[in-house]
Amino acid sequence: MNIHVVQKGESLWTISKRYGVNIEQISTANQLKNPNALVIGQALVIPSPGREYIIQPGDNLWAIAQRFGISVQAITSANQLSNPNDISAGQVLFIPINYHTVRSGESLWTIAQQYNVNPANIAKVNHITSPYTLYIGQVLRIPEIARPSKEVNAYITTLGSSAFENIHQLGRYLTYLSPFTYSIKEDGSLTELNDTAVISAARSEHVSPLLVVTNFVNQDFNSDLAASLLRNQSVQELFIKNLLAIMQEKGYNAVNFDFEYIYPEDRENYNSFLRRVVSQLHPKGFLVSTALAPKLTSEQKGVLYEAHDYAAQGKIVDFIILMTYEWGWAGGKPWAIAPINEVKKVLDYAVTVIPRNKIMMGAPLYGRDWKIPWQEGSIAKTVSPQKAIQLAQKYGASIEYNTTYQSPFFRYTDETGQQHEVWFEDARSAQAKCDVVKNYRLRGISYWVLGNPFPQNWLVQENNFKALKLV
Template sequence: MQIHVIGPNQSLFGIAQAYSTTVNDLIEANDLPNPNDLVQGQALVIPIIGRFYWVQSGDSLYSVGRKFGISAQQLATVNRIPLNRPLSIGMRLYIPPRPKRNAEINAYVEPRGNSVAPALEASAREAAPYLTYLAPFSFQALRDGSLKEPLLNNFPAIARANKNTLMMVITNQENDQFNAELGHILLTNIEIQNRFLNTIVSTAKKYGFRDIHFDFEFLRPTDREAYNRFLRRARDRFKREGWLISTALAPKTSATQKGEWYEAHDYRAHGEIVDFVVIMTYEWGYSGGPAMAVSPIDQVRKVLTYALTEMPGQKIMMGQNLYGYDWTLPFVQGTVARAVSPQQAIELAATHNVPILYDSKAQAPHFNYTGAQGKRHEVWFEDARSIQAKFDLIKELNLRGISYWKLGLSFPQNWLLIVENFNVVKR
């Protein structure tokens, strides 16, 4: 499998011929929203085993082999050419697939309102074969130690059918907002904390949760050690049940980083206490801020590089967005960008006949267009190239895996590339 970026005047028929595949296979693999109106700069996943490479000036079997991590002899054998044969520019070489490594994959799913939308449940069913964990968001802790349950609908059954570990996400949210006072009560009042842990255990048994995941945010800095102590108590309690324990962490780049979202999250302590962490490496570009990449890889790398100084890579799941944003320009504080799926972003570019650009520093696609009312827009989203760059980073840093926020926005290329890069662990 490989990624092809559409150039000027290219057609699906010509691309299919170049890669020895079919137009229908290209449409199906990419769930193309615009098969008759391709966009220059649009990335396609080519659904073939291995990949092809077209020889460039100065190439040899040895240099091409080094590029793709295989020997010149293997390259010669696979392509049925003599080892020392000079290569002609434009010659097509077949590159066999490389071995895959194991990885754990999580995805949050967030029902909203009074019922689970059929499309959201369908999204969970489609993603579940590619997941280790399925994480309904969220059980909201109450001040008396009880829990407000999310809409679970058929999510436990979907997890069982696909051998997903059902992740019980617990938050310190009140009215869907993270609350420092609520967190303080749960972490410092032992009577309420005991009731809280008992409620978690009984609820987890009721639904079949096997990983207990704390997403406590906006905590007071003074509750940092209280949070660590609570996690140790929770770990000891859950281990008796044979369950995992995990946490979500804000994206820090140092142990002394200031800010209300960061100071109570002790990377070193969490790395020692819990089975794994999800680091929320996204939302640099966010709905209430100026237009930019949601998860620029240079910033993601900085966070993960710091995290590796505090805990082993096998305890780290990189957070990743499954969405982008459409901002109205010029950005005005107080305005909110519209969330778009990768598929919706491609449709927008096709509708407005604008090319998709790619930022090599952020490793993210983007484009601008003028809307119906004459207003300028800027869109940043994810595509096959940007997600492959994240997968390469996971492998480079030897991380546990990746965690997606959140299901419900279509990105079919992501799931194809998971299969290409990893053996998904099932627990």
Template sequence: MQIHVVQKGQTLYRISQTYGVSVDTIAAANEMTPSQSLVIGQALVIPIVGSFYWVQPGESLYMIARKLGLDLHNLASANGLTLYQPLPVGFRLYIPPTPRTQAEVNAYVEPRGTDVSPILIQSSKEAAPHLTYLAPFSFRIKRDGTLQPPPLDDLRAITSQHSVTLMMVVTNLENGQFSAELGHIFLTDETIQNRLLQTIKTTAQQYGFKDIHFDIEHLLPADREAYTRFLQKAAALIHQEGYLMSTALAPKTSAAQAGEWYSAHDYKAHGQIADFVIIMTYEWGYSGGPAMAVSPIGPVRKVLEYAVSEMPASKVIMGQNLYGYDWTLPYVKGGAFAKAVSPQAAIELARKYNAQILYDYTAQAPHFNYWDEAGKEHTVWFEDARSIQAKFRLLKELGLRGISYWKLGLKFPQNWLLLEENFKVVKRS
């Protein structure tokens, strides 16, 4: 699979000629119409076997192999070159495909209201062939130890048709917010806690959930050990039923990291108790904050490197956003929230306002600015083929269990193509 970044003056036809792939094939892979104009800086995926690399000034075959994480001898052989043969600038190297590694893939889906919208149903159908788990968000704990379920509608049938494991997400959400008070109640009141665990067991049996996933956030720091004890108790019951038990963790870089989102999450304990954990490595750039990449590669790496120092890498699933944000400038703390946009919608905005897409190589994320009809300046940070491929490389480098997407319903067709290019998705059902 080739990732091509559109340059000034390029058309879909010229790009198709470069790679020997039809215009219609490229358009279909990127879910665009053949007649649509291209945006300077837009990343396209070109469905070919392997990829090409053009030599930059000062580069040697050894440097390129190291940069791309390739075996030097295999790269030389694929291109009929000797190991230390000088390469002219602009020389096109063929990069053969690498073997796919196994990975588990989860995606959350968040129905709102009393049913699952047609958009979420369709998005779940499209994603299901690429998933190990599908996680409807969420079963909300009530103060009496019972659960408020989300609408499920056709989601169970979709998982059954595509051998996807249904994940039961249990949260301490109350009135739309994670509640420390609610958490304290079920973590410290044994009667309510026992009722909750029995309700979880009964609900899992009723709906066919095979993984129980605790996303318990914003707990009191003093409830850290109580949460660990709860997970130990829950795991014993859940494993007795033959189910998996997993947790969601805030993105920490040390055991001593303080803060209302971090203190009660003990990485080492979760790594010992849970079958796997999903680490929420996103929202550095968030809707209420200043504009920046949602999941910049440097901070993501630091969190994951800390995680694998506390638990086996085979238990760690990296969180990944399927969205970006459109901020109105200037940023004012406490002011208007940024609007969430899909990668496809971000490209449409750039096309509409004739904006050039730039790429931040430090954050490994695309971005652009534009001015709207009211004369307001905006900045957009989002995901594209380059940024997601950078995350896939990190996942493989660290030997992680897989990747988890928040959340379905936002179009990002390139992600699923590159996912299948890089990984053989594990199916458990």
């Protein structure tokens, strides 16, 4: 898979000719609303011909297998398909066995570039002793690219009918699905959540349901509510009993505690509470995890940070989701949502006190549109990456890319004369995050939040690693 950045004067036709990939494959991969209206600076995912196939409307797995001369089972296994008869347009399929017929003017190097593999590996599997002995019509086997397995979580806040389509389309890319949210109550009970249908949908895609518990009330995190639980052991025992009942009744496999804005004096109370939870949930086969604010040091000040004890929780729980996003928050100045240089600073500290195989890096599936000049008190509008591209098309903006933040952005002026600045995610920023997960040897990645269309993200993720399946 390649990532191409649209230049002035380019069309989808010229891009398709450059990479030897038909227009329909590129258009479907990127879910282009108008293939004839590309934006200068727009990033496009380009499938590797013969190695990756983007399912088109009307396709079936048998016909695709026939096209590539392999079995349906080989494709099903390579792509972790839960049901070979249940595929949808836009999905990427990895073709596990590839063959290439040498054409005039081709060399081992140009063929290797086409499939994004090492020329030496092609030579090895085809017993080629000299790279200069290729001949026209020669059939070469193209070796598979080994992809590591990583755990992938996604939070979901919309649990209605649209959620089922999301889960159906994206379930193959996920290890966990986290419906948001159950909230604690002062008496040790939990609020209700209409999550039965999404849990069933997740399990049908071999995705593990992850129960999220927060100190959330009236659309905000409440410090006093957290304290009422963390300072009372009898309430904790009632809470754990109620939590277990819900997990067992509904079929959850794990729990994620997203307690935010905890009073600093409750730091050790939180650690002790987690030890108590683990001691009772582990014997019953449940995993325990937490979501933590992005810290740079153990003693970082602020009510968001102080009670989040990286080192202690790294020993207590099974894994930790680091919320490495929201630098560009809705109430703040225009900025990248997850600037990669800032994300790395958090990870550079985290890996010194938390085992790498317990860290899941947070990543956003959204962008924001700010009015500029920015004024204190103004709130940015949240937009999906697809919507951001549509805005750039509508207002004739060119997309720029900040290499320090590894994030795209652009500015435009609307019909009223109001200027805007938009920061969002694209294939390049998604690739940068996958590179960090691999380079830091992390457990995996966790997304906030499903419901914002970003088809490129899933193709990039699939190109970098397989989602580990626990169900």
